[in-house]
Amino acid sequence: MTYHPGMISLIVPAFNEEENLPVLVHRLMAVMEPYDSYEILIIDDGSSDQTRYVLRQLSKAYPVVRFLSFSRNFGHQMALRAGYDNARGEAVICLDADLQHPPELIPALIDKWRQGYEVVYTVRQTDPKLSWFKRTTSKHFYRLLRTVSNLDIEDGAADFRLLDRKVVNTIKQFKENDLFLRGAISWVGFRQCRIIYEPAARYAGRSKYSFRKMLKLAAMGITSFSTRPLYLSVLLGFIMFLFASLFGAEALYEHYFTNATVSGWTTLVLLSVLIGGVQFIMIGIIGVYLGKTFVEVKGRPAYIIGDTSEIEESVAPWQSSTEENDDVFYLPSR
Numbered sequence: 335m336t337y338h339p340g341m342i343s344l345i346v347p348a349f350n351e352e353e354n355l356p357v358l359v360h361r362l363m364a365v366m367e368p369y370d371s372y373e374i375l376i377i378d379d380g381s382s383d384q385t386r387y388v389l390r391q392l393s394k395a396y397p398v399v400r401f402l403s404f405s406r407n408f409g410h411q412m413a414l415r416a417g418y419d420n421a422r423g424e425a426v427i428c429l430d431a432d433l434q435h436p437p438e439l440i441p442a443l444i445d446k447w448r449q450g451y452e453v454v455y456t457v458r459q460t461d462p463k464l465s466w467f468k469r470t471t472s473k474h475f476y477r478l479l480r481t482v483s484n485l486d487i488e489d490g491a492a493d494f495r496l497l498d499r500k501v502v503n504t505i506k507q508f509k510e511n512d513l514f515l516r517g518a519i520s521w522v523g524f525r526q527c528r529i530i531y532e533p534a535a536r537y538a539g540r541s542k543y544s545f546r547k548m549l550k551l552a553a554m555g556i557t558s559f560s561t562r563p564l565y566l567s568v569l570l571g572f573i574m575f576l577f578a579s580l581f582g583a584e585a586l587y588e589h590y591f592t593n594a595t596v597s598g599w600t601t602l603v604l605l606s607v608l609i610g611g612v613q614f615i616m617i618g619i620i621g622v623y624l625g626k627t628f629v630e631v632k633g634r635p636a637y638i639i640g641d642t643s644e645i646e647e648s649v650a651p652w653q654s655s656t657e658e659n660d661d662v663f664y665l666p667s668r
């Protein structure tokens with residue numbers, strides 16, 4: 335994908351958002367007026383309503399609007415990735431199609447970027463309009479995620495953020511299919527800064543994030559950034575082993591010093607606690623190796639360079655494309 339210096343890309347995943355898109359595009363165009371160069375790239379995530387038709391009309395009417403249409407519903411995270419893969423800007427901002435992420439906040443994100451921040455992420459203020467259910471599940475999800483992974487993601491971190499070209503190119507290096515973007519962006523580092531905002535109400539339609547999709551996202555977030563659940567059985571094994579030893583000692587004591595045991599009981603107890611503990615530990619050891627394989631298979635960069643004196647500004651790797659099919663845009667031709 336050719337990279338356009340100075341351009342700002344707005345990427346918008348949309349799943350059945352026919353009513354929202356025209357309003358969104360107009361609001362975005364109003365906000366982006368003062369900027370010289372920008373594009374609005376909308377990713378239609380396999381919508382079954384008129385979204386695709388609406389997008390074709392919008393892109394015909396306004397040259398700044400581009401769109402990609404998935405062949406089926408691949409999910410919000412995949413739509414965002416397609417956006418990052420195809421964005422041409424030097425800064426890439428993603429936001430939801432339902433106007434919950436206020437377009438009027440975009441200049442603030444861009445200002446922060448111009449001050450030198452490479453990741454400008456947003457955190458939604460606790461919003462009384464949000465259902466109790468969504469608020470609590472989201473809070474507990476982030477808490478769990480922080481506990482099991484080494485990520486430092488705040489409550490209410492949304493997929494409304496600006497990434498510098500360097501960061502986008504780093505994210506593009508992640509080849510794993512199951513990528514939890516919020517985690518990946520927190521993981522890559524760079525100069526990050528936060529903006530707190532108040533989400534608006536959904537403009538039209540209903541939430542496209544069903545409970546099933548939320549659960550899937552949560553499971554993906556945890557399993558793609560943590561191998562800790564795999565190590566759980568080592569811990570369990572050791573705890574069982576400890577109890578086995580105590581219990582075994584007690585069984586031996588009863589066998590030798592009291593008359594309370596039935597013949598054969600001691601052996602049975604000792605064997606079962608011992609074998610149980612050993613089994614858990616062995617499963618845990620397999621888990622540890624599996625975890626290591628899992629990390630290796632993903633082939634993530636071991637480290638990421640944020641800046642260096644070695645590269646001239648004009649030929650920095652994030653500015654020269656490494657992709658073979660330069661200039662090719664994966665869009666159906668108009």
Ligand code: UDP
Nearest residue numbers: 347348349379409410413430431541542543
């Ligand atoms: N979305 C998507 N694919 C999906 C579900 C949602 O591209 O499978 C988009 C949706 O069109 C919207 C954004 O992701 O632009 C956030 O979804 P939604 O507003 O429904 O989620 P909520 O705000 O209720 O969490």
Ligand code: MG
Nearest residue numbers: 430432434536
């Ligand atoms: Mg929404």
